[in-house]
Amino acid sequence: MVFDPEKIYSVTLGIIGGGQLGKMLAQKAKTMGLRVVVLDPTPLSPAGEVCDKQIVSDFFDLDGFLEIAGESDVLTYEFEHISASYLKELEDRGHIVRPSSNTLEIIQDKRRQKEFLESHDIPVTPFMGVDDLDGLKEAVKSLGIPAMLKTSKGGYDGKGNYLIEEDIEESLKRAYEELGGDKNSLYLENHIDFQMEVSVMAARNNKGEIVIYPVAHNIHHESILHTTTVPSSLPRSVVEKVKELSAEIMALYGDVGIFGIEYFVDQKDEVFVNEIAPRPHNSGHYTIEACDVSQFETHLRAILDLPLVNPTLLRPAVMVNLLGEKKGKPVAKGLGRALEIEGLSLHLYRKNETRPGRKMGHFTVTANTVADAKEKADKAFEVLRIIGE
Structure with missing residues (x-):
């Protein structure tokens, strides 16, 4: 879809996420003449206070996604920890999502993100995927210490990270268990000076x-x-x-x-x-x-x-x-x-x-x-x- 700038007064922007980024985006959208609808599970979220309407819904609730899509000419999002598969469903139904669900799916999985960049010769911090405790031991041997063990999904502002400073089994096991290695995809990242x-x-x-x-x-x-x-x-x-x-x-x-x-x-x-x-x-x-x-x-x-x-x-x-x-x-x-x-x-x-x-x-x-x-x-x-x- 290509938007006609002269019809901007009739455009509704949907923002998934009602935090501070959504708030500042909504504020700018209002100065540009857009109607703004926000989806966030917290009533009267920061963005919800400055937009035209807030839909109170979880970020993994298809009904909420369908509701905001039904009111929006274009959808965007203010953070990554949302359902990429539901965004894909919206796209399949003809709704515009920017950036796309495919981009989000790659980027929200940080291990996959790094593998994608590396496969296209983009320099990334040296890393190795960790699928089990033995895999962590091998990764530490290869990358050395100190190194940062990270969850592939859901981490932000230091959450989902564990600094490994000792190459001993007890420390590695503690790090692996702390990040829920049996349930979560992990990767080890080299510490760059x-x-x-x-x-x-x-x-x-x-x-x-x-x-x-x-x-x-x-x-x-x-x-x-x-x-x-x-x-x-x-x-x-x-x-x-x-x-x-x-x-x-x-x-x-x-x-x-x-x-x-x-x-x-x-x-x-x-x-x-x-x-x-x-x-x-x-x-x-x-x-x-x-x-x-x-x-x-x-x-x-x-x-x-x-x-x-x-x-x-x-x-x-x-x-x-x-x-x-x-x-x-x-x-x-x-x-x-x-x-x-x-x-x-x-x-x-x-x-x-x-x-x-x-x-x-x-x-x-x-x-x-x-x-x-x-x-x-x-x-x-x-x-x-x-x-x-």
């Missing part, structure tokens, strides 16, 4: 046009993204290598929408793909304030067959995630002091409960230089906390 973790937001439309955002430097705390800084300090040659790989990956999948592509850059400036997400991404939040077109607008342009424009970084920026501290009703401590900082833009997700490690919001600081943005971001992070009461 990286100098930097970076990511790129890349988008492709139905015409095959591809646009690439700046390379962003990411820092994680306990496997959860803490800060994203743009532009990165990588040499120009490495930046170009990352961008070229990103364009190659988008052409390889041949799908429509925006993808978040994470990389490791090792001490020799070699680049390895870590993970891919077929949707807007946490590390792309900075684009709202720091670029002339946000990741959310680009995603909408792509899935609605609208022209893509090459994004321009207007100012250096630092994005900082705000995680919950203590369980309870969210309270933003230090809010007033943080908002005194010039160049700071605050996003609170309005989740109804905070708990340790839960993403409750983020802020982005833009400035004339990266150093100035970092200094202001550090100052804001010192005073701003989301706690539960």
Whole structure:
């Protein structure tokens, strides 16, 4: 289906997932004149509060998928942990899903994702599939330690990961059992001595046009993204290598929408793909304030067959995630002091409960230089906390 831009007022966008990514996507869709329907199991989800209608349904409930598809001209999703087979059923019934169920099926299984990329000569972190405890032992022998054992499906923000630091049977058995190896598909990933973790937001439309955002430097705390800084300090040659790989990956999948592509850059400036997400991404939040077109607008342009424009970084920026501290009703401590900082833009997700490690919001600081943005971001992070009461 090709959308007529002049009929955009009659278009309904369906978003599967009502979290913060769905919320920011819905907000942008509303500014573009779209009607928005969201599916999420949590009533009054963050996206549900800003859309035209929320369908309260599980992500593995065919009836819910059929309901949202019946109201939507095009369907998209804000995270991967949903039923790809039900999306395929919707496509078989003539509904438009972007990115497609085939792409989601490959990407949501991280082991399969890495096998797919490797088979097309895309450099990935060295890995081996693990089908049983003996397979784990063989993988550790081959890859060495330290190494990260991961579940193929369902893992995010450090969940589904187990760092193996000892090559002894007791440790390997503990890791295997901790991740439910008897029930779950696993793989072992080599620990790369990286100098930097970076990511790129890349988008492709139905015409095959591809646009690439700046390379962003990411820092994680306990496997959860803490800060994203743009532009990165990588040499120009490495930046170009990352961008070229990103364009190659988008052409390889041949799908429509925006993808978040994470990389490791090792001490020799070699680049390895870590993970891919077929949707807007946490590390792309900075684009709202720091670029002339946000990741959310680009995603909408792509899935609605609208022209893509090459994004321009207007100012250096630092994005900082705000995680919950203590369980309870969210309270933003230090809010007033943080908002005194010039160049700071605050996003609170309005989740109804905070708990340790839960993403409750983020802020982005833009400035004339990266150093100035970092200094202001550090100052804001010192005073701003989301706690539960």
